[in-house]
Amino acid sequence: MSEKPRIKIPSSAKKGEVVEIKTMVTHPMESGQRKDAAGAVIPRKILNKFTCKANGAEVFAADLFPSFAANPYLTFKLRIEATTKLEFAWIDDDGSAITADAEIKVA
Amino acid sequence: MSEIQPRASRRAVLCAAGALAAGAGLLPGVATATPEATRKLIGDLAGGATLKEGRIKLDLPQVADNGATVPVSVKVDSPMTAQDHVRALYVLAEHNPVPETAIFRFTPACGEAEVSLRMRLAKTQTVYAVAQMSDGTAYLAKGEVKVTVGGCGT
Numbered sequence: 001m002s003e004k005p006r007i008k009i010p011s012s013a014k015k016g017e018v019v020e021i022k023t024m025v026t027h028p029m030e031s032g033q034r035k036d037a038a039g040a041v042i043p044r045k046i047l048n049k050f051t052c053k054a055n056g057a058e059v060f061a062a063d064l065f066p067s068f069a070a071n072p073y074l075t076f077k078l079r080i081e082a083t084t085k086l087e088f089a090w091i092d093d094d095g096s097a098i099t100a101d102a103e104i105k106v107a
Numbered sequence: 108m109s110e111i112q113p114r115a116s117r118r119a120v121l122c123a124a125g126a127l128a129a130g131a132g133l134l135p136g137v138a139t140a141t142p143e144a145t146r147k148l149i150g151d152l153a154g155g156a157t158l159k160e161g162r163i164k165l166d167l168p169q170v171a172d173n174g175a176t177v178p179v180s181v182k183v184d185s186p187m188t189a190q191d192h193v194r195a196l197y198v199l200a201e202h203n204p205v206p207e208t209a210i211f212r213f214t215p216a217c218g219e220a221e222v223s224l225r226m227r228l229a230k231t232q233t234v235y236a237v238a239q240m241s242d243g244t245a246y247l248a249k250g251e252v253k254v255t256v257g258g259c260g261t
Contacts, residue, residue, distance in 0.1 A: 018218035031227070033204055059216040067200060067208040069176040069225035069258070076211070079187075079218025 005088065005100040012105040013080040021052065022075045025090050025098055031066035047072055047098070049091040054084045082106050145201035145235065152197055152237045153245040163248035165236045171228060174258030180223035183238045183246070187213070193220035195239045202232035227258035 008022035025047070032044025050062040050072070060076050072090070083106045090098040149158070166180040183193045196211040208226045220238070228234070231253045238246045 031204075054216060057216075059214050061212040062222075063207075063210040063212075065205055065207045065209060067203045067205060067227040067229075067258075069227050073223075073225050075180075075223045077217050077219040077221050079216060 005090070005098055007086075007088065007100055007102050009086070009102055009104055011103075012107060015081060015106050016079065018077050018079045019104065020075055021078055021086070022073075023050075023088060023100075024071060024073045026071055027090070027092075027098070029064075029066070029068055029070045029072060033066065045093050047090040047092055049089075050074060051089050051091075052076070052078075053087040053089075054078060055082075056085075056087075080104050080106060139204055139229075140201060140206040142201045142233075145199055145206045148199065148206055149235060149237055149247065152239065153247075154239075154243070156243055156245050158237070158245050158247040160247065162246045163236050163238055165234070165248040165250050166223075167234055167250040167252050169251075170253045170255065172255045174228040174230070174254040174256055176225045176258065177228050177252060177254075178223065178225050179234065181221070181236045181248075183220040185220050185240070187215050187218055187220060189215050190241070192217075192241045193238050194241050196220065196222065197235075197237040197239075198224070198226065199235040199237065200226065200228055200232055201235070203227065203229050228252055228254045229257045230254050 003026040005023060005025040010019050013019050027047050030042055030045040034042045036042055044066060046066055048064055050064060051058055052060040059078060084104050086102045088100045162184045164182040168177060171177040181196060183196060185193045192215045193213045198208045199206045200208055209224060211222050213220050233249050233251050235249045
């Protein structure tokens with residue numbers, strides 16, 4: 001997964017504003033239900049967990065299952081009280097993680 | 108961010124669903140959730156509380172040409188304060204091999220309990236959203252999506 005996750009957020013927000021966080025990451029989310037041309041089951045390999053930390057504290061998380069579509073797209077909301085450093089992580093079945101970070105400034 | 112239901116019970120439900128499907132000889136080789144298993148799972152999620160209607164706005168397409176990527180958005184009406192917030196939101200599909208698609212865990216820092224995602228649907232079926240509130244109540248919303256081309260096998 002060499003491609004970077006795509007994170008779409010406002011670069012700044014007013015104190016107390018609820019902003020939308022849009023995320024998308026490249027991953028096949030192989031469900032373990034499909035078969036290859038020879039009829040063998042293609043093993044499951046999905047991102048099974050997503051977390052978002054704001055200034056080090058976990059504020060939103062999701063457990064993902066095989067029926068989550070490929071290239072997981074996920075949006076959620078966050079209330080921004082001060083300049084916030086966001087850290088995103090997607091955990092793969094194989095234990096590896098895709099990470100990204102971003103910042104929303106409060107003037 | 109604590110879970111209300113122990114994972115084991117959910118797993119037990121899923122195992123039961125798998126066993127049921129295998130026993131009934133449905134789609135050999137592919138475990139398929141059943142509406143009954145999904146209803147039982149939803150009952151477990153409610154944790155003894157009565158599931159109420161309302162507060163959840165579940166946005167689904169009426170028809171999905173491609174079951175591999177069906178846009179879904181869910182908004183739960185909640186003040187999202189420390190005393191009163193949405194703790195978890197489950198998105199379930201009764202005729203997928205595994206009913207759960209996603210479990211979202213919110214905190215008051217979210218400000219609003221609203222998510223959008225894209226899910227796979229194996230065939231035409233009902234999609235459910237169950238919200239667990241911080242006060243122990245639970246809400247349910249559902250909607251049917253007609254699927255032209257399924258998004259799981261093949």
